Amino acid sequence: MRKILVAAMFSAAFSLCRAQDIKLLQPDTQGGKTLMKAFWDRKSDREYSEKTLTDKDLSNLVWAATGINRKDSGKRTNPTAMNLQEIMLYVFNDKAVYLYDAKKHTLVKKADGDHRNLIAGRQDFASKAPVSLLMVVDMSKYMDDDEHARLMGAVDAGIVSQNINLYCAANNLCTVPRGTMDQNGIRKLLGLTELQIPLINNPVGYPK
Ligand SMILES: Cc1cc2nc3c(=O)[nH]c(=O)nc-3n(C[C@H](O)[C@H](O)[C@H](O)COP(=O)(O)O)c2cc1C
Structure with missing residues (x-):
């Protein structure tokens, strides 16, 4: 009986672990x-x-998309204006939503549940992709939130999206860069501030 109890406790602890953050493999x-x-x-x-x-x-x-490729400086696969590194990368799948922590190369869980419908917005096809990557521009990293800064933020988000597009093309994965999404729903779910703007997303999957 005691053995069964211990085994059950281990199993529960393991599933709890799996349900939390995801430590990614070395690229x-x-x-x-x-x-x-x-x-x-x-x-x-x-x-x-x-x-x-x-x-x-x-x-x-x-x-x-946006990993660290130079350990000494902490700089990324994607260039950013003034090296602000202001693009937050969220990952949506059928179980949860995660924020990528590049330093730890880990997906940190931010919300439970399948919220891919928020990424899809009015385009249903996007909720069928097993995973969607969302680029959120954190404008609080800029000195001023003016028009030029907003344009730079948009350019930087586009660069991350293009990294995803090219990774997919090079590895036989399917994707599309998209401006469509449920902005308000995403803001609410992730508790984004006024200065954190969901700008573009990429659903990703294998060919059908
Ligand atoms: C900034 C941007 C926003 C886009 N938004 C959407 C979108 O909301 N939905 C969609 O289906 N495609 C979207 N696209 C994909 C374009 O429709 C697509 O890139 C274009 O038709 C050219 O096709 P190609 O990517 O196969 O060359 C977007 C592309 C970009 C660059």
Whole structure:
């Protein structure tokens, strides 16, 4: 009886662990197509297999989007204006919503449940992708929240999105950059401030 109780406790602790943050795998240093081939193959896809992304693909994808590629300076795969690193990357799947912590290369859970419908907005196809990446611009990192700063924030979000587009093209994943989403629903769910703007998202999945 005692053995069963101990086993049950271990099992409960393990599932609790799994339900929390996700420590991502070390990103690959090789693999994928050549950059030129990825440019040839890049395109918007709006149909996805419902198959869950492998841990390896998810880890590489998130790192390619905005991971640290220089440990000494903490700089990223994506350049940002004045190195402000103001793009917050959220990951939505069928279980939860996570915020990417680049220093720890970890997805930190921010909300329970399947909220991919908020990413989809009025485009239903997007809620079928197993995972969606959302770029939120944190304008509080800028000295002034003026028009030029807003444009720079938008450029920086677009660069992260293009990293995702190219990673997908190079690794036979499907994606589309999208401005469509339920902005208010996302703001509410994630508790974003006025200066944190959900700007663009990329649903990602394997070909159907
Ligand atoms: C900033 C931006 C916003 C976009 N928003 C949407 C969108 O909300 N929904 C959608 O289905 N496609 C969206 N797209 C994808 C474009 O429709 C697509 O890139 C364009 O039709 C060209 O097709 P291609 O990507 O296959 O070359 C967006 C693209 C960009 C760059």
